[in-house]
Amino acid sequence: MAVVMSMHWAGVTPEQYDSVRDAVDWEEVPAAGGHVHVAWFDARGLHVTDVWESEQAFQAFFAERLAPAVEKAGIAGAPETSFSPLHRRFVAPGVSGAQ
Secondary structure, three states, rough: OEEEEEEEEEEOOOOHHHHHHHHHOOOOOOOOOOOEEEEEEEEOEEEEEEEEOOOOHHHHHHHHHHHHHHHHOOOOOOEEEEEEHHHHHOOOOOOOOOO
C-alpha cells in the first residue's frame, strides 16, 4: 500500500539539501519505490512530503543511499518523520519532471 511520508529536519539549509541531492542523484537515478518528492524550507528547516510504494521502500532508500550523503554533508540530528496510508493521488495534466 502506498504511503505519504512527511518529514521535518530542523536546521537543514537549502545548501545542505542541494549537496545531498547532488550526491544521491535521485532525480537521475530514482529511488526504488519512490513516486513523488516535494521539499521546502522555512525558519525551522527542511520540510519534505513524499509518496512511496511502502514505508519499507523509504527506509531502504534512507539507509542505503541517503544516510551516507547526509553524513558527508555534515547534517546533524535526525528528522521527525511520519507515514500515513495514501488515500488518493492526483497529478495535473502536463506536470512532470524535476524543477
